Amino acid sequence: MLKTFPKGGVHPPENKLSAHLPIRQIPLPPSVTILLSQHMGAPAKAIVEKGDQVRAGQLIATGEGFLSGNVHASVSGKVTRIDEVQDASGYKRQAVFIETAGDEWFEGIKSDDILEKDFDIDGQEIIKRITEAGIVGLGGATFPSHVKLNVPRGKKAKFLVVNGVECEPYLTSDHALMLEKGEEIMVGVQLLKKALNVKLAHIGIENNKPDAIRHLKELSAKHEGIQVHALKVKYPQGGEKQLIRAITGREVPSGGLPVDVGVVVFNIGTVYAVYEAVQKNKPLIERIVTITGKDIKQPSNFRVRIGTPISALIEAAGGLPENTGKVIMGGPMMGKALGNSEVPVVKGTSGILILSDTESSRSIIQPCIRCAKCVSVCPMCLEPYLLMPLAQQNKFDTLEAAHVMDCIECGSCSYICPASRPLLDYIRQGKSSVGKIIRSRKK
């Protein structure tokens, strides 16, 4: 029996067009735009000025405050300006613009691909390097990794869970990474185990990637305390709470954090970044990005410098198709639709998905026929058909009592609804209002 979370979930067509394709490097872009908010929390503070020469891997902005993180130059060249630019959500954000010149790396960084297996440093030192390297969750949530590693007093981590599920349709960047960088991932897992002081790590992979499961199982046999689990193909298997439930049987309590049940979760891409930070002294300045879509000429997995404009990736994959309706950063279930294709790649960019006009159009909204499908697919066991009208009517007390804050915004309810009701659109609004009310109550 494959492990899985117990209730709810959907199975959209997988469409992993770029599966099994090797990771390719794309040419360095002529310029990069490095956003100063690539993590939850407050924007990092720039420490370079217009006209400065920088090298790849050089610190250009420091994390300010609790959930912030360092930001580094991803190419070598000249800082042309520090200005506002539209990010994936359409907001104007501060960014450092760098004009590329050559490819010079900051001293001390090993930019080669040689495997460095051995380490002899203590947990505190590992956490320090991860902090310096500006590592955030690469699965998309962009939660700063060092914050997760500093387990709050009174709580104790027992397991490390590594998320190699990649349950979003289309995306294959984690899959490619597992196939090509398995050894490095094992080292990364050992480093994180040491930093957390835990004995056991679980790696969860959806069963539609049998080659990755086989490969990592073989490798893990040579490492102590790493177990690889094949998980049922069901969305959102990679949701943090669902993954923990599937692997450990523990349910993160409503409103709680994984560490409340003794678990800390890292994405497979983040684990690789940790390896690079600690073993190669390399800050987080590049990542694997899937570029995909049914009408894309060459769906690909690219290794991309942070700050590269999306348009450069699309070009490298054969250009934007004529019938493009939506350009999405992330997967089709949780990704963000972009207003233009000049938005830069950020640390949380796992993929770029191009949908055609027909694929991206929404159907006409019909009245709810009370078919209960939304209830049966909700992985958090909520009642989306009730939450939507409550949110529309601003009934915030009732919404809160109906556990709206538990919603993980997975989109399964909107996906399944035969009446094409935009359930999550409204639930999200309700959630944000209720969230504000809860925060103001705490003050």
Next chain:
Amino acid sequence: MSKLLTVSPSPHINSNQSVEKLMFGVVISLVPVFLASLYFFGIGALIITTISIVTCMLTEMIIQKYLLQTEIRIRDGSAIVTGLLLAFNLPSNLPWWMVVLGSVFAIGIGKMTYGGLGNNPFNPALAGRVFLLISFPVQMTSWPLPITSRMHYIDAATGATPLGYVKEAIRNGETVSDAMTQLPDHMQMFLGQMSGSLGEISALALIIGFLWMLYKRIITWHIPVIMVGTVYIFTGLLWLIDPSKNAAPLFHILTGGVLLGAIYMATDLVTSPMTKTGMVIYAAGIGIITVVIRVFGSYPEGVSFAILIMNAFVPLINKYVKPSRFGKEVKHG
């Protein structure tokens, strides 16, 4: 880049399901039942079904266009389903104007007064049927004989339904086993060779439709299985207590619309509960009330009333039976 991009919140794909497809799926699943009704009741079945569907659709259209002056949603197919199901709950010799009245009631009062599809608390087809049963008790309980009445409509030769026959026999002091000798055997009943309403007779056809709907994920197994199971257990207990006064459980399931009710009427999406636990409570309730009416009431069957009664409890069930939330049962370790 000049191309205008669509920006809307996630999710960006959908399951390609629609209300029309769901309703169409129900209609397809009813094809075997319809064929069975044609085979056993011939021309009457065709007339009743046609009138019922056409009237239901017209009623909905007229109300939407002239009374409510809203968008005409006839294309969602729900009126066709109501029309079909109402017809399947009627005897094949019912005068045409009564069918019209029943259809107008089903859609007009049973559905549109509440605001149309999705808002009606009671199953519209059953509302129509019960309205006819109360208004025209004689015509609604005269049942054409199967096969022999194929070429007749109003003038079909009639007889009692097996359930009615047994009830009458028990009332006259006969034993159930004596009564049974006058009735078709279980195999004939399973195939549908008995008197009854159009769609209730053939268990075989109904079960095929059930499996199709399960395969197409239109409904889940909970309501039909729990309802039939409850009827089986309850009548089984009574039968064990006194087999001379109570019919066997299998007989109860094959007759009097238990299967039609369980598979098609109780599972109506709009009027059944939203959670699995709620569905179990609801279906068990229908089963129990059905048997109580059959054994202790004056009507021989009782499925329609039982479903309508439990329909009334659905809002209450939805209010108090909530899904058990993720993260509620905290497992520390």
